[in-house]
Amino acid sequence: MATVRILHADVSETGGAELLLAAQARWLAAQGHDVRVFALRGVGDGWRRIFDGLDVSVLAAPPKVERLSVADMAALVAAARPALAGAEAVLAHNFPAAPVAALAAPDSARVTWYCHEPYRALHPEATFPAAAARAARGGATDAATRQYARRARRRRLLEGLFPWRAARRAALVAWDAAQVARLDAVVANSAFSARMLYEALGREADAVVPPAVTFGPPLRPRGPLDRARPQVLALTRLGVPKHVDLLIAAIGRLRARVPGAHLHVAGEGPQRAALEALAARVAPGAVTFHGHVRAEAVDALAARCDVFALVPVDEPFGMVFPEAAARGLLLVGPDQGGPSEIVRDIGETCDGFDPEAVAHAIERVLALPDAAVEERRQRADATVRARYAPEVVLPALERWVLGGA
Numbered sequence: 001m002a003t004v005r006i007l008h009a010d011v012s013e014t015g016g017a018e019l020l021l022a023a024q025a026r027w028l029a030a031q032g033h034d035v036r037v038f039a040l041r042g043v044g045d046g047w048r049r050i051f052d053g054l055d056v057s058v059l060a061a062p063p064k065v066e067r068l069s070v071a072d073m074a075a076l077v078a079a080a081r082p083a084l085a086g087a088e089a090v091l092a093h094n095f096p097a098a099p100v101a102a103l104a105a106p107d108s109a110r111v112t113w114y115c116h117e118p119y120r121a122l123h124p125e126a127t128f129p130a131a132a133a134r135a136a137r138g139g140a141t142d143a144a145t146r147q148y149a150r151r152a153r154r155r156r157l158l159e160g161l162f163p164w165r166a167a168r169r170a171a172l173v174a175w176d177a178a179q180v181a182r183l184d185a186v187v188a189n190s191a192f193s194a195r196m197l198y199e200a201l202g203r204e205a206d207a208v209v210p211p212a213v214t215f216g217p218p219l220r221p222r223g224p225l226d227r228a229r230p231q232v233l234a235l236t237r238l239g240v241p242k243h244v245d246l247l248i249a250a251i252g253r254l255r256a257r258v259p260g261a262h263l264h265v266a267g268e269g270p271q272r273a274a275l276e277a278l279a280a281r282v283a284p285g286a287v288t289f290h291g292h293v294r295a296e297a298v299d300a301l302a303a304r305c306d307v308f309a310l311v312p313v314d315e316p317f318g319m320v321f322p323e324a325a326a327r328g329l330l331l332v333g334p335d336q337g338g339p340s341e342i343v344r345d346i347g348e349t350c351d352g353f354d355p356e357a358v359a360h361a362i363e364r365v366l367a368l369p370d371a372a373v374e375e376r377r378q379r380a381d382a383t384v385r386a387r388y389a390p391e392v393v394l395p396a397l398e399r400w401v402l403g404g405a
Contacts, residue, residue: 001032005087007101009094011039011047020211021093022050027394038083040076069168070175080104089401095119099179110403112185117193117316122173123200128314130336144313147240177201187400190338193316209396213319213388215326219381222328224370225306229260233305235320238269243311250358252283266293302327307365311352315339322384328377332361346380
């Protein structure tokens with residue numbers, strides 16, 4: 001058994017990365033390893049619920065990472081060094097945990113980075129390739145591309161006015177790449193993340209090990225689709241890159257051909273008011289916003305729906321897709337990013353920047369014969385369990401953390 005230390009960037013807010021980290025820590029501890037989790041930053045204590053039962057410590061409370069410089073990193077390395085002392089293996093999550101761990105871990109320790117994606121504020125072109133390509137062509141109407149283009153213009157303007165900002169970013173990029181090159185292993189959560197890693201930092205991923213997804217009981221037959229009144233579910237945080245605006249526009253177009261189609265949006269986020277206003281304009285009466293839905297209520301909502309559709313932009317993985325497949329929902333996803341790897345052989349992929357393409361993808365699902373519907377449901381359920389179940393994924397991660405492929 002090994003002494004394993006997990007270093008995370010920030011537990012101030014808890015999302016998918018923190019839930020996954022907690023699952024990885026619990027698995028490693030259950031195998032008998034001595035596991036402790038350290039966070040470089042953690043404000044408040046809302047994160048304690050997710051990490052309940054784990055040994056978690058916050059090392060420092062520096063400014064948010066986007067305000068850091070290379071000079072600031074020395075203080076983080078100094079804070080992390082005693083925490084990692086005695087470790088035989090270190091697992092790092094999220095910038096700047098990986099480069100800090102590369103410098104702070106004992107020379108004898110094996111240091112592995114579980115890469116969700118390179119730090120997007122430092123590497124926007126590499127980590128938003130679809131949005132960047134679309135912005136370069138101009139004329140984009142979706143919010144995600146407009147946001148990317150707006151931020152790129154602002155960055156260029158500020159770095160032109162204040163050359164020290166460009167120099168600080170370039171120094172951080174070089175520092176990040178130099179430390180990542182020192183790591184013993186980098187495990188990416190998807191092939192898409194592995195490509196982003198190489199484009200941003202010039203480092204090849206040593207392996208792709210997807211996130212562990214917890215599933216309920218095996219799927220039971222659900223019966224035929226309601227093709228006249230199909231119910232479509234989107235479960236996501238309501239942020240611009242999730243592209244819910246495209247999904248709402250797609251439902252508006254679908255309603256012209258399938259008047260009973262309805263979209264259920266479960267989740268909260270900063271875009272909710274704008275999305276509600278959009279739905280009122282382009283799909284009146286066709287969208288219900290459920291807000292935050294507790295985990296135990298998601299199954300009940302999913303049972304009322306036929307299709308799960310979401311077309312996020314440059315998403316690294318997308319755990320909601322295998323979760324939806326295991327609930328018997330038929331999948332519609334984007335043809336780019338990590339979700340495309342999940343959906344392409346068990347559902348419908350489409351151009352997530354084109355509302356008409358999204359609407360047609362949903363129509364392709366509705367056109368399936370009843371026997372094909374049930375076959376796809378069962379195949380998708382079996383596929384996601386075989387790929388992403390904890391008992392499949394976590395032993396593979398453990399082998400990389402401890403030093404064996």
